[in-house]
Amino acid sequence: MNFDPVRIIIVLLIAVFSVILHELAHGLIAYWLGDKTAKEAGRLTLNPLKHIDPIMSILVPVMLYILRAPVFGGAKPVPINHHNLKGKEWGMALVALAGPLTNFLLALIAFLIGWFSGALQHSPEGLLYFTFAELVYLNLGFMLFNLIPIPPLDGSRVLYAIAPDFIRDIMRKMEVYGVIIVYALILIFGEVFSSLMINGMTGIINFFYLLVGA
Numbered sequence: 001m002n003f004d005p006v007r008i009i010i011v012l013l014i015a016v017f018s019v020i021l022h023e024l025a026h027g028l029i030a031y032w033l034g035d036k037t038a039k040e041a042g043r044l045t046l047n048p049l050k051h052i053d054p055i056m057s058i059l060v061p062v063m064l065y066i067l068r069a070p071v072f073g074g075a076k077p078v079p080i081n082h083h084n085l086k087g088k089e090w091g092m093a094l095v096a097l098a099g100p101l102t103n104f105l106l107a108l109i110a111f112l113i114g115w116f117s118g119a120l121q122h123s124p125e126g127l128l129y130f131t132f133a134e135l136v137y138l139n140l141g142f143m144l145f146n147l148i149p150i151p152p153l154d155g156s157r158v159l160y161a162i163a164p165d166f167i168r169d170i171m172r173k174m175e176v177y178g179v180i181i182v183y184a185l186i187l188i189f190g191e192v193f194s195s196l197m198i199n200g201m202t203g204i205i206n207f208f209y210l211l212v213g214a
Contacts, residue, residue, distance in 0.1 A: 003066065006127065007127075007130060008062055008065065008066070010127070010130065010131055010134060011061060011062060011065045011071070011134055011138070012058060012061070012062055014131075014134050014135055014138050015057060015058070015061035015062070015071070015073055015138055016048055016052060016057055016058070018103060018106060018135075018138055018139050018142055019051065019052075019056075019057050019073060019074055019075035019142065020046060020048055020051045020052075020075060021102050021103075021106065022074075022075065022099040022100075022102050022103055022142060022146070023043070023051050023075045023076070023077070023078045023099065024043075024044065024045070024046065024051070024078075024102075025098040025099050025101070025102040026038070026077075026078045026080065026095050026096070026098055026099050027039070027043045027044050027078040027080075028044060028098070029094055029095045029098040030078070030080045030085065030095045031044065033085045033086045033087065033091045033094065033095065034084050034085055034086050034091075035080055035081050035082075035084035035085050036084070037079045037080055037081045037084065038078045038079055038080065041078075041079050043078045043079065050076075051075040051076055052075060052076070053074065053075050053076045056073050056074040056075065057073055057074065057075050060072070060073045061073040061138065069194055070137075070141050070193075070194055070197035070198055070201070071137065071138050071141045071142075072141045072142055072144070072145035072146075072197075073142060073145075074142070074145075074146070077152065080092070080095060089160060089161040090161050092157050092160070092161065093157050093158045093160070093161035095157070096154040096155075096156075096157030096158055097154065097157075097158060099146055099154050100142075100143040100144075100146050100147050100154055100155075101143075103139040103140070103142045103143035103146075104139070104140070104143050104204075106135065106139040107135065107136045107137075107139035107140045107143070107204070107208075108208065110132055110135035110136050110139070111132070111136050111205070111208045112208075112211075112212070113132070114129075114132030114133070114135070114136070115208075115212050115214070116212070119131075119132045120132050120133065136205065136208075137201060140200070140201045140204055140205070141197060141201065144197055144200045144201065145197070148182060150174065150178050150181055150182050150185075151171050151172075151174045151175040151178035152175055152178045152179065153178070153182065156171060156178070159171070
């Protein structure tokens with residue numbers, strides 16, 4: 001276990017920053033598609049107090065980092081009224097995709113800045129390398145975790161838009177217990193889940209290296 005307080009603070013700050021932008025993206029796309037619920041709830045803001053969930057935004061990411069497991073997390077879900085959205089199910093799918101896409105873009109931007117500034121070519125022991133590497137890894141972890149197609153995670157909203165009615169009925173019934181199901185699957189199939197997450201992140205990072213010709 002790694003209890004370096006400086007690195008834990010860096011991980012915490014990156015996690016909070018990333019989940020805030022993730023949720024803000026949901027709210028902005030919903031607003032663009034006609035739903036003002038998030039705006040009226042005061043969620044179209046960068047104020048961390050409006051978004052942070054003490055467990056999912058702070059405790060879970062830090063503990064996963066300390067345990068050297070793939071890091072993921074989340075914030076308080078932005079309130080969305082899908083009845084107000086243009087495109088209905090497809091509108092909701094776009095709102096859902098906005099969060100993971102934001103994390104992907106944050107990871108890509110961090111990688112490009114880190115690479116071309118030389119930060120990601122420094123010693124892995126240095127804090128500058130660590131900061132840019134964690135910006136990449138944490139955001140990819142958030143993206144992949146949220147794309148799991150189990151309610152209420154973002155991937156389920158995309159699946160819902162294309163699924164037949166009987167699948168939609170199952171997903172609606174799962175909604176209340178979705179988070180419990182996700183955590184149960186992670187606990188039971190922890191090694192498989194970690195392997196899939198690591199392989200997914202590795203594949204995307206290899207693509208990033210391809211982009212810069214490395």
